[in-house]
Amino acid sequence: MSQHRHPGAPGRAGAVPALPDLPEATVARLPEYLRALHALADTGHETVSSEGLANAAGVNSAKLRKDLSHLGSYGTRGVGYDVTLLIEQIESVLGLTQCRSVALVGVGNLGHALAGYDGFASRGFRIAALFDADPSRVGEEINGLVVRHVDELARVAVEESISIGVIATPAPAAQAVADQLVAVGVTSILNFAPCVLSVPEGVDVRKVDLAIELQILSFHEHRKASLTALPGGLAATDTQEAIGT
Amino acid sequence: MSQHRHPGAPGRAGAVPALPDLPEATVARLPEYLRALHALADTGHETVSSEGLANAAGVNSAKLRKDLSHLGSYGTRGVGYDVTLLIEQIESVLGLTQCRSVALVGVGNLGHALAGYDGFASRGFRIAALFDADPSRVGEEINGLVVRHVDELARVAVEESISIGVIATPAPAAQAVADQLVAVGVTSILNFAPCVLSVPEGVDVRKVDLAIELQILSFHEHRKASLTALPGGLAATDTQEAIGT
DNA sequence: AGGCGCTTGTGAAGAGGTGCACAAATCGCG
DNA sequence: CGCGATTTGTGCACCTCTTCACAAGCGCCT
Ligand SMILES: NC(=O)c1ccc[n+]([C@@H]2O[C@H](COP(=O)([O-])OP(=O)(O)OC[C@H]3O[C@@H](n4cnc5c(N)ncnc54)[C@H](O)[C@@H]3O)[C@@H](O)[C@H]2O)c1
Ligand SMILES: NC(=O)c1ccc[n+]([C@@H]2O[C@H](COP(=O)([O-])OP(=O)(O)OC[C@H]3O[C@@H](n4cnc5c(N)ncnc54)[C@H](O)[C@@H]3O)[C@@H](O)[C@H]2O)c1
Numbered sequence: 001m002s003q004h005r006h007p008g009a010p011g012r013a014g015a016v017p018a019l020p021d022l023p024e025a026t027v028a029r030l031p032e033y034l035r036a037l038h039a040l041a042d043t044g045h046e047t048v049s050s051e052g053l054a055n056a057a058g059v060n061s062a063k064l065r066k067d068l069s070h071l072g073s074y075g076t077r078g079v080g081y082d083v084t085l086l087i088e089q090i091e092s093v094l095g096l097t098q099c100r101s102v103a104l105v106g107v108g109n110l111g112h113a114l115a116g117y118d119g120f121a122s123r124g125f126r127i128a129a130l131f132d133a134d135p136s137r138v139g140e141e142i143n144g145l146v147v148r149h150v151d152e153l154a155r156v157a158v159e160e161s162i163s164i165g166v167i168a169t170p171a172p173a174a175q176a177v178a179d180q181l182v183a184v185g186v187t188s189i190l191n192f193a194p195c196v197l198s199v200p201e202g203v204d205v206r207k208v209d210l211a212i213e214l215q216i217l218s219f220h221e222h223r224k225a226s227l228t229a230l231p232g233g234l235a236a237t238d239t240q241e242a243i244g245t
Numbered sequence: 246m247s248q249h250r251h252p253g254a255p256g257r258a259g260a261v262p263a264l265p266d267l268p269e270a271t272v273a274r275l276p277e278y279l280r281a282l283h284a285l286a287d288t289g290h291e292t293v294s295s296e297g298l299a300n301a302a303g304v305n306s307a308k309l310r311k312d313l314s315h316l317g318s319y320g321t322r323g324v325g326y327d328v329t330l331l332i333e334q335i336e337s338v339l340g341l342t343q344c345r346s347v348a349l350v351g352v353g354n355l356g357h358a359l360a361g362y363d364g365f366a367s368r369g370f371r372i373a374a375l376f377d378a379d380p381s382r383v384g385e386e387i388n389g390l391v392v393r394h395v396d397e398l399a400r401v402a403v404e405e406s407i408s409i410g411v412i413a414t415p416a417p418a419a420q421a422v423a424d425q426l427v428a429v430g431v432t433s434i435l436n437f438a439p440c441v442l443s444v445p446e447g448v449d450v451r452k453v454d455l456a457i458e459l460q461i462l463s464f465h466e467h468r469k470a471s472l473t474a475l476p477g478g479l480a481a482t483d484t485q486e487a488i489g490t
Numbered sequence: 491a492g493g494c495g496c497t498t499g500t501g502a503a504g505a506g507g508t509g510c511a512c513a514a515a516t517c518g519c520g
Numbered sequence: 521c522g523c524g525a526t527t528t529g530t531g532c533a534c535c536t537c538t539t540c541a542c543a544a545g546c547g548c549c550t
Contacts (some may be wrong), residue, residue, distance in 0.1 A: 063507090076517085
């Protein structure tokens with residue numbers, strides 16, 4: 001995405017932080033490895049094999065090794081990976097060494113749940129500010145944070161050095177909110193509103209849409225239903241299955 | 246996934262519903278097209294070109310045409326696609342013609358928001374039952390639905406003919422809940438708990454993990470930051486960018 | 491009726507991701 | 521010190537997905 005490839009010239013090799021230029025699919029899996037690694041660290045494991053970690057993360061072990069190989073050789077053959085070292089490396093690559101400040105816009109039904117969620121802080125994200133357009137919500141305190149009016153976004157964003165914006169407003173307001181976020185310099189947006197956002201180049205948008213997830217499940221349900229009409233056996237094998245994200 | 250390919254023998258051609266066997270990437274995009282189509286229908290459009298629909302859905306028009314071609318030829322050359330016809334076709338393929346019943350397990354912070362969300366019903370999903378393990382929550386009424394104890398799952402699942410289960414419990418409880426859902430015959434699960442679920446073959450699991458989304462954004466933020474240290478211009482082009490799901 | 495412009499549907503090429511299989515590397519032990 | 525057990529890192533083949541480019545098809549206008 002917006003990334004030019006120069007096959008012959010690997011983006012100024014030999015620089016200080018190396019900038020590995022990871023495949024997107026790998027980036028999407030690193031957080032899963034990280035979670036599994038934290039769980040292993042908590043249970044006292046010092047090293048883990050690719051097989052063990054792959055199991056814990058629910059992926060193929062070859063895939064895991066290839067993913068990790070992209071960020072350098074941090075494993076020991078015959079032994080495995082040092083859990084704490086690998087955690088450090090992945091967190092470094094993901095840019096989690098610095099705590100990132102998040103602004104949440106739209107403190108409604110969903111916004112409340114997000115604001116009260118402790119899973120952000122534990123992963124190195126700090127919800128730094130809450131915004132809403134509804135005057136009756138402004139001033140409300142949630143989890144130690146006061147809801148501010150969205151007009152204050154510009155000022156607060158700078159004060160709190162916001163780096164990620166989360167949109168939890170109704171869909172019709174989402175584009176306007178995105179524009180405001182972009183205007184104050186936010187270049188990463190997580191969008192919960194069911195709509196496509198148009199943003200300038202250089203701004204990353206990821207979306208979470210529950211209805212889409214359910215519809216995908218519905219399709220597979222539908223397919224399974226039309227399949228059970230004819231095939232041989234419904235022998236209950238115990239192989240496990242998952243769907244790629 | 247768990248789907249055998251016989252290149253020479255296209256899965257008993259000539260059957261009644263045809264069962265198009267769509268690429269997974271296409272299935273994931275159909276709901277987006279559907280949303281865009283509904284928006285177009287609401288604004289009075291009767292037909293739409295691949296270019297127009299692709300724009301509304303935020304994808305490449307060639308990709309959209311290929312996606313739609315997988316479910317048959319429902320466009321008219323020189324004109325475009327009939328909006329209502331296409332809606333019907335996509336809904337039919339996704340299995341949305343019948344309303345699917347959803348069971349939500351774990352009515353906490355996030356569960357409350359989900360239970361009160363009206364975006365499900367409008368997409369053909371019905372939240373048919375709410376469950377929690379906490380006795381103090383059982384009996385509570387949310388959006389016209391009473392929270393039941395999770396032990397009643399087996400009975401209620403059959404009564405309400407549940408086809409999709411949503412897990413919004415803390416991570417340590419998620420696997421047990423998944424097992425219970427599978428035990429009562431649920432073959433599609435949407436998991437919000439940050440953990441991997443192990444399920445038998447034939448059961449589909451999709452997960453939504455906000456921390457992962459934020460970490461992916463963090464990576465790109467990190468990359469952009471290390472990039473701005475050296476390159477030529479930050480010329481504000483107005484091309485828009487999105488990240489694949 | 492015929493031509494013209496527009497749009498679909500698709501072949502083909504390329505890019506990216508996956509998983510196997512194995513050589514290379516490391517550790518522990520005799 | 522050497523050997524075998526173990527595990528990483530990766531070359532390779534395969535597969536899926538994306539994107540381009542264009543012929544075929546359709547409607548409209550003259
Ligand atoms: N609730 C859910 O479980 C759920 C699930 C999936 C998706 N969503 C989506 O998330 C979004 C929020 O859902 P919700 O249930 O919380 O809706 P909600 O109506 O409860 O909350 C929306 C909040 O956004 C505020 N708002 C509106 N316009 C605004 C603006 N311009 N600037 C700032 N704030 C503004 C409103 O005042 C309100 O407080 C919706 O787009 C919805 O489709 C919600
Ligand atoms: N709140 C958020 O915004 C958010 C965001 C992302 C992910 N999550 C994840 O979603 C899950 C729920 O989050 P939350 O904030 O609602 O937590 P919560 O603690 O508020 O709610 C969890 C609920 O699950 C119930 N529960 C526990 N064990 C159960 C069991 N065995 N069977 C049925 N119910 C059970 C609890 O009684 C509680 O009501 C967590 O895994 C969390 O990590 C939450």
